[in-house]
Each structure stands twice: as structure tokens, then as C-alpha cells.
Amino acid sequence: MKTAMELRLDKKRFLTSLALTVVFNTIIALFLTHLGFGSGLYINFIFSQSIGLCMCAFILAGHYFVKRPSIPGHALLLLVAMPAGAAVGAFVGTQIAGFSFSEILRGRPAFFIQMLFIGILFGTMITYFFFSRERISQTEKQLQEEQIKRLTLEKKTLETHLKLLQAQIEPHFLFNTLSNILSLLESDPTKGKAMIEDLTRYLRASLSRTRDRMTTLGQEMDLVRAYLDIYKVRMGERLRYTLEVPEALRDLSFPPMLVQPLVENALKHGLEPKIEGGNIVVKVEQDTDCCRVSVADTGAGLLENSVAGIGLANVRERLEVIFNGKAHLTLEENQPSGLKVTMEIPCE
Amino acid sequence: MSDVKAVIADDEAPLRQFLRARLAEVWPELIICGEAKNGREALALVEQHRPHIAFLDIKMPGLTGMEVAERIAGACRVVFVTAYDEYAVDAFEKEAVDYLLKPVSKERLEKTVKRLKEDVETGANVPAEILHRLMARLSGDEGSRHLQYLRVQHGDGVRLIHVDDVIYFKAEDKYTTVITREGESLVRKPIKELADELDPEKFWQIHRGAIVNVRSIARVSRSLTGKGVVKLKERSETLPVSNRYMHLFKQM
Numbered sequence: 208m209k210t211a212m213e214l215r216l217d218k219k220r221f222l223t224s225l226a227l228t229v230v231f232n233t234i235i236a237l238f239l240t241h242l243g244f245g246s247g248l249y250i251n252f253i254f255s256q257s258i259g260l261c262m263c264a265f266i267l268a269g270h271y272f273v274k275r276p277s278i279p280g281h282a283l284l285l286l287v288a289m290p291a292g293a294a295v296g297a298f299v300g301t302q303i304a305g306f307s308f309s310e311i312l313r314g315r316p317a318f319f320i321q322m323l324f325i326g327i328l329f330g331t332m333i334t335y336f337f338f339s340r341e342r343i344s345q346t347e348k349q350l351q352e353e354q355i356k357r358l359t360l361e362k363k364t365l366e367t368h369l370k371l372l373q374a375q376i377e378p379h380f381l382f383n384t385l386s387n388i389l390s391l392l393e394s395d396p397t398k399g400k401a402m403i404e405d406l407t408r409y410l411r412a413s414l415s416r417t418r419d420r421m422t423t424l425g426q427e428m429d430l431v432r433a434y435l436d437i438y439k440v441r442m443g444e445r446l447r448y449t450l451e452v453p454e455a456l457r458d459l460s461f462p463p464m465l466v467q468p469l470v471e472n473a474l475k476h477g478l479e480p481k482i483e484g485g486n487i488v489v490k491v492e493q494d495t496d497c498c499r500v501s502v503a504d505t506g507a508g509l510l511e512n513s514v515a516g517i518g519l520a521n522v523r524e525r526l527e528v529i530f531n532g533k534a535h536l537t538l539e540e541n542q543p544s545g546l547k548v549t550m551e552i553p554c555e
Numbered sequence: 556m557s558d559v560k561a562v563i564a565d566d567e568a569p570l571r572q573f574l575r576a577r578l579a580e581v582w583p584e585l586i587i588c589g590e591a592k593n594g595r596e597a598l599a600l601v602e603q604h605r606p607h608i609a610f611l612d613i614k615m616p617g618l619t620g621m622e623v624a625e626r627i628a629g630a631c632r633v634v635f636v637t638a639y640d641e642y643a644v645d646a647f648e649k650e651a652v653d654y655l656l657k658p659v660s661k662e663r664l665e666k667t668v669k670r671l672k673e674d675v676e677t678g679a680n681v682p683a684e685i686l687h688r689l690m691a692r693l694s695g696d697e698g699s700r701h702l703q704y705l706r707v708q709h710g711d712g713v714r715l716i717h718v719d720d721v722i723y724f725k726a727e728d729k730y731t732t733v734i735t736r737e738g739e740s741l742v743r744k745p746i747k748e749l750a751d752e753l754d755p756e757k758f759w760q761i762h763r764g765a766i767v768n769v770r771s772i773a774r775v776s777r778s779l780t781g782k783g784v785v786k787l788k789e790r791s792e793t794l795p796v797s798n799r800y801m802h803l804f805k806q807m
Contacts, residue, residue, distance in 0.1 A: 443567075479614070
């Protein structure tokens with residue numbers, strides 16, 4: 208049971224093996240004739256071909272019925288297949304050459320045993336040759352596969368790193384915030400100054416932290432708070448939010464920029480499209496073996512055909528790379544409306 | 556020239572104030588007859604006051620600035636206001652539509668006002684067909700033709716599963732079971748409907764009762780009886796392939 212491509216490959220391998228066997232058999236026949244063995248090249252050729260091809264067929268048949276045998280299984284298979292193949296090959300040879308098989312067995316048993324012996328001797332050599340060839344190609348294949356795997360992982364890590372860099376500061380966010388600051392500096396300088404401070408906190412946190420692979424949950428939450436504070440000024444009454452982070456969990460080691468994209472998603476696709484705005488609740492809880500961070504909004508929710516949430520996709524990919532499949536991201540509908548995204552991260 | 560009236564629409568209050576203050580500096584005679592904090596209010600204001608000019612923020616809740624412009628096309632002159640947005644700016648430049656970038660600089664506003672003063676006198680406007688072109692250009696990334704999220708029942712709530720996380724779908728009586736790495740859930744949709752909605756590049760129907768995520772296929776083989784069988788990467792079970800869908804694998 209193999210794919211079409213494998214079958215094609217197998218057929219090619221089979222044909223080359225067959226051709227090689229015929230070549231080896233011919234060499235053996237020439238060699239034996241040169242030594243003066245048997246009764247001439249013609250007879251030697253018939254016997255070496257029939258014995259060689261029969262042995263080859265028996266070994267291939269053995270491999271067909273016993274897939275991927277163990278090393279002792281392999282040895283046992285050869286131990287049975289080679290003498291059997293040689294014996295059958297010798298019989299076929301006598302038939303083609305026009306000899307009487309029973310006569311040879313009775314009259315010249317030594318000749319028969321010689322044929323078996325020579326057959327098995329060369330057979331072993333040739334099998335060893337095929338075996339090494341197979342092993343080399345297997346090793347090469349394995350190496351290639353491993354290399355592909357490694358390169359894919361490297362590419363993925365790089366990509367996620369790049370995405371992390373891009374995710375930090377969205378130009379739209381930056382320019383909108385700067386416009387707000389400019390206007391506040393005229394109408395309400397105190398508020399404007401506070402917003403500059405928020406933006407500074409946010410920029411400092413997001414720019415410095417991406418260089419570290421791990422920061423603390425507390426730092427990530429500070430970043431999220433600064434981000435939400437900025438949005439609060441911009442959206443006014445339309446945004447209400449709470450952060451519930453137990454003080455004890457603040458020192459927990461945590462990858463940077465994992466919660467911020469979830470909050471960004473809640474703002475962009477949840478609250479901003481809604482005229483009346485809504486709530487965002489960021490909650491952190493610790494379980495026995497995992498840490499759970501949830502971001503729930505009462506916004507517009509996700510549509511079935513929404514391509515929204517490139518941020519979500521990035522978070523998922525980064526979780527996959529950082530925690531090797533041990534972290535989970537769950538999306539559910541929030542009641543009465545909106546989206547709740549929960550991230551479960553293993554913690555030691 | 557009679558008194559020129561304008562409305563300002565932006566969901567962020569400080570930005571409305573800012574634009575109003577700037578306009579007061581460069582065009583003191585302009586009468587701001589109202590401020591709107593979302594698309595619907597903007598529409599109502601335009602209908603009520605019949606202003607000559609509407610300054611519309613593009614990203615607003617309710618209706619976007621673009622949608623408002625479409626509905627009031629012909630009624631008044633539109634100036635779009637946007638923060639950083641390469642695509643929009645590119646589109647505005649191509650269609651020669653007025654736009655202001657936030658934060659709005661005085662020089663830029665002076666230029667726009669100069670043109671507006673001329674245009675308001677000649678009564679020029681943004682034609683509806685240009686708006687349609689703009690909208691088509693800018694709405695490209697809003698939604699996909701194909702299904703992205705599946706709503707599945709989970710306990711008392713509804714979970715959303717991204718289609719990329721699906722390994723395969725299996726038809727049930729009326730509904731469909733979706734199998735992901737995390738387990739099985741039920742989608743309240745028949746498999747036929749899903750087959751129409753899913754991206755055919757990513758999902759292949761291989762049987763009347765099964766749709767598989769192409770990414771989760773480990774290999775395809777033929778059984779001893781010649782039937783196609785799909786082996787999956789992360790699941791032990793195999794899926795049968797009907798003869799009528801075998802052509803999908805011919806290219807492999």
C-alpha cells in the first residue's frame with residue numbers, strides 16, 4: 208500500500224535491482240568458466256542466471272510478505288530464502304539446459320551441492336551489496352528529512368520573531384495616539400501629558416521586551432494596562448476595562464507580547480465597530496499545572512467569514528513554537544455578546 | 556459667497572475638537588453645524604443640516620466614513636480623514652479624492668481648504684462611481700469568501716474554531732463532526748453546506764461523508780482491493796476515498 212509516487216519509485220528500484228542481478232550473474236558465469244568450473248560458458252550462464260534470479264525472487268518475495276523485519280528476522284529470512292532460492296534455481300537450470308534433475312541428484316550429488324554452495328556464497332555477497340545500497344539510501348533519506356524538519360522549524364521561529372517585531376507598534380495606532388496627544392495639549396494639557404506618559408510606558412515596554420525571550424507576567428500586564436489607558440482616552444465612555452491579576456503571579460516567567468495582541472483584537476474587532484462600545488476583562492488565574500489568561504469583551508464578536516484576528520493567528524503560532532504544542536488558545540462566544548479568548552500556558 | 560457649512564465626524568472626541576480648532580484658524584468663516592461620533596450620527600447630521608462639506612473619519616462604528624460618503628453622494632463635498640493607512644492614501648491619490656492625514660497639519664489643511672473654497676463655488680463633488688471603486692479597493696481585507704471560523708457547541712457555550720485547526724470533517728445525520736487535535740465537536744451544519752463554504756484549496760472532500768484538511772494528510776495509498784485510503788498526520792484512523800474523488804490525488 209503505497210502512494211503512486213512510491214510505487215513508481217519502487218518499480219524503478221525493482222528494475223535496476225533486476226538488471227544488476229543479471230549483470231552479477233553474468234560476471235559469475237564468466238568467472239566460473241575462467242576457473243574451468245562446469246561444462247562451458249553456455250551451461251554456466253544458464254545456471255548462474257537461473258540460480259541468481261531465483262534467489263533474488265525468493266528474497267524479494269520474503270520481503271513482500273514480511274514488511275520491515277528486525278535484524279534477526281532479516282537473517283532468518285535470508286537463511287531460508289537463499290538455500291531455497293538456490294535449490295529451485297538449480298532445478299530450473301537443469302530443466303532449461305535439458306538435463307535430468309533426478310539423474311544429477313543420483314549420479315552427481317557433489318555437483319548439485321557445489322552449485323548450492325557457490326550460489327549461496329555469491330548470493331550472500333550480492334545481498335550484502337544490495338543491503339548496503341538500501342541502507343545508504345535510507346540514511347540519506349533520513350538525513351534529508353531531518354534537515355527539512357530543522358529548516359522548517361528555523362523558518363517558523365524566524366517568522367514568528369518577525370511577526371513579533373511587526374506586532375509591537377502598529378503605525379495606525381501610533382499616529383492616532385499622536386493626533387490625540389496633539390489635540391489634548393491644546394484643550395486639556397494635563398490629560399495630554401498623562402497620555403504621553405502612557406505612550407512612553409507602552410513604547411518602552413514593547414521595544415525593550417522583544418529582545419528578551421522571556422519576561423514576567425507582571426511586565427506584560429503593565430504593557431497591557433498602558434495600552435488600555437491610551438485607548439481609554441481615545442474612546443472615552445465607550446471603553447470600560449478591568450485587569451484581574453493576582454499579585455502573586457506577577458513574577459511568573461512569561462513570553463513577551465502574548466496578551467497585548469489579544470487585547471488589541473478585542474478592541475479592533477470587538478469594541479471599535481460597536482457604537483456603544485463595551486467592556487474588556489483581562490483575567491489571570493493559576494491552576495495546578497497551567498496558567499490561564501483570558502481576555503473577554505462584550506463587542507461585536509467574530510463573524511464566520513471574518514479574516515479578522517491576524518493577531519490571534521500570530522499568537523497561536525508563537526504559542527506553538529514556544530511551548531511545542533503544550534499551550535492552548537480557545538475562542539468562545541462571550542455572553543451576552545462578544546468574544547472570550549483564553550490562553551492556557553503550562554507552568555512548572 | 557453665502558455661508559459655507561460643514562460637519563465633522565470622528566469617533567474620537569479629542570480628534571473632533573482638534574480638527575475644529577484647526578479649521579477655526581485657517582477658515583474662520585466656516586460654520587461647523589455639527590459633530591458626529593459615529594457613522595449613523597454623521598448621516599443624520601448631513602440630512603438635517605445639508606452642509607456643503609463633510610469631514611469624515613474612515614474608521615467609525617455604525618457606518619464607516621466610506622459608507623456614509625456613499626449614502627450622501629451628491630449631497631455634499633466629502634473630505635476623508637484617516638490616520639496612517641497606506642492603502643487608503645494610495646487609493647485617494649489615484650482617484651484624486653480629498654483626504655487629510657491625522658494628525659492634521661496646518662499647511663496641509665490650508666491647501667485643502669483653498670481647493671474646497673474653489674470647489675464649493677463650482678459645486679464639484681465626488682461622483683458615486685469613484686466611491687464605489689474606492690470601497691471595492693478598500694474592503695478587500697474585511698471578509699473572506701470562505702469560511703474562517705466554525706461555531707461549535709461546547710458545554711453551555713459556543714466555541715469558535717479556526718478552520719486551519721481542523722483535521723477533518725465527518726458527516727453525521729443532520730450535522731457534522733469536526734475533528735481537531737483537541738478532540739471532536741459538533742457543527743450544526745450538514746457536510747454539503749460546509750463543502751460549499753470551505754476554501755477548496757485547503758479542504759478536499761474525499762468521500763460523501765468526509766472532508767479533509769489537505770495539510771493533515773500524511774499519505775494516500777491503495778488498499779488490496781484498490782480503494783483509496785487517506786492516512787492522517789495526527790490521527791491513527793484512516794479515511795476512505797471514493798473513486799469519484801481519487802482524481803484529487805492524481806497530481807500528488
